[in-house]
Amino acid sequence: MIDATHDPALRSWVESANGHPHFPIQNLPLGIFSPPGGGAPRGGVAIGDRILDLPAAAALLIGEAAQAAAAAGAPTLNALFALGAGPRRALRAQLSELLAEGSPARARVEPLLHAAADCALHLPARIGDYTDFYVGIHHATNIGKVFRPDNPLLPNYKYVPIGYHGRASSVRVSGTPVRRPSGQLKLPDSEAPVFGPCRRLDYELEVGVWIGPGNELGEPIPVGEADSHVAGFCLLNDWSARDIQAWEYQPLGPFLAKNFGSTISPWVITPEALAPFRIAQPARPEGDPAPLPYLLDDADQRAGAFDIGLEVFLETPGLRERGLPPHRLSASNTRHMYWTVAQMVAHHASNGCDLHPGDLLGSGTISAPDEAGCGSLLETTKGGTRPVELESGETRRFLEDGDAVILRARAENPGFVAIGFGECRATVLPAR
Known part of the structure; x- marks a missing residue:
């Protein structure tokens, strides 16, 4: 299960991610957030002191990764969880490439980032049991x-x-x-x-x-x-x-x-x-x-x-x-x-x-x-x-x-x- 996303030499163009105690580019955790100024809760990924809007990033992804990002457009991650490991791994791999230092997609990804301190965080999923x-x-x-x-x-x-x-x-x-x-x-x-x-x-x-x-x-x-x-x-x-x-x-x-x-x-x-x-x-x-x-x-x-x-x-x-x-x-x-x-x-x-x-x-x-x-x-x-x-x-x-x-x-x-x-x-x- 160790792959390029775990490379210790991997750095992000999101400067705060490099050396971040919780959310370096090797982590990329999932969550539900509301952007600054309100707006519907949706899926996001923590990268340093920023949050990447997942449904907004779906257009930059392909295949199972795009499917996973689209599933995160709801106010809970239940639909994404239901997809299983394959789409989740594909999402991680492609996000790692988009956020990595030297990524040619930086100009398109950067507007999709929000300052985490200005966002509201919610329960990640609707807990049935x-x-x-x-x-x-x-x-x-x-x-x-x-x-x-x-x-x-x-x-x-x-x-x-x-x-x-x-x-x-x-x-x-x-x-x-x-x-x-x-x-x-x-x-x-x-x-x-x-x-x-x-x-x-x-x-x-x-x-x-x-x-x-x-x-x-x-x-x-x-x-x-x-x-x-x-x-x-x-x-x-x-x-x-x-x-x-x-x-x-x-x-x-x-x-x-x-x-x-x-x-x-x-x-x-x-x-x-x-x-x-x-x-x-x-x-x-x-x-x-x-x-x-x-x-x-x-x-x-x-x-x-x-x-x-x-x-x-x-x-x-x-x-x-x-x-x-x-x-x-x-x-x-x-x-x-x-x-x-x-x-x-x-x-x-x-x-x-x-x-x-x-x-x-x-x-x-x-x-x-x-x-x-x-x-x-x-x-x-x-x-x-x-x-x-x-x-x-x-x-x-x-x-x-x-x-x-x-x-x-x-x-x-x-x-x-x-x-x-x-x-x-x-x-x-x-x-x-």
Whole structure:
């Protein structure tokens, strides 16, 4: 999957792309934007600090690439996702040529660029269904220790890519505030629950997976073909109201503790852009069972995982007032996922469940094995018993009103140009 679009010597005539921390010409992520001054949302590609209008560029493209650009003329990328990998790869290849240094098409392409700072970004797709997995084994272990110190992982964890069906209606794009939820709380000093604002609001560091073509109802997706049904990736903050969840989650799992909001980054990082950052799935610890045959594919085991650095930052009112930078809470990596993306997709469809273009899967919280890599405050603060101390003099056990959580991701590999995901950011508003 490595081709000319990944060439580290490749430079763009869009000067801001050269050395850009997120969007060099080797990335070319997809998204939905509105140009300055309004206008209908349409597909775009990030290049440095600019956005290329995809439907406007369709006339400069041929074949499947032109088909893909035309499909991006809608206010969502669902139609483009449905086309699959072939048109998406053709689009990437031809856009790379158009935007490369020395391109004879520069004069025709340049008027189709907009300053990203002047554009509005939207959800990339109309999300039909949302499923959250639980493939971060260190997070699962840390959380399990709170409830089952002697046996933190349930017996099924190493056999099943555990997931649950969430809701799509409250997924929002980065920059949209999240309202502190209210719900039933069981306080330590009361026999009956009370209804009120969440007191233990938390974030969860996740990666989102966008579904491409999908499958028909009743037709499973073999694990060896699952990658062809992935349209791209994003960052995902799956907010969690820990105190509401503690009371409501038995016997059916989280409900109001999760469905009040999830935040995703606006740019879809394509599988092609991430090709240089694929790695072998880390070997399972000795004694762990091998995946069942329907989840086991040699090619997926050789190159089905990713090496993507993940970070979480906290920006508080006190830090802002003092002109201090956001505080880094965590640094983790996608290599800590116990199951691959292909295994998640294959398992989801193994019973014949149909996946549709624009469906969103969450990885579940991705924590590193060390304490500096916890993917949630529940882990970092040991359930609120060990507060985080900030340079502003503030402390945090859980999130307070006015706090902003910022997720970032960066893929690096010697010999290739590093790419980023852009930010996934949201500020907490007070409960109503």
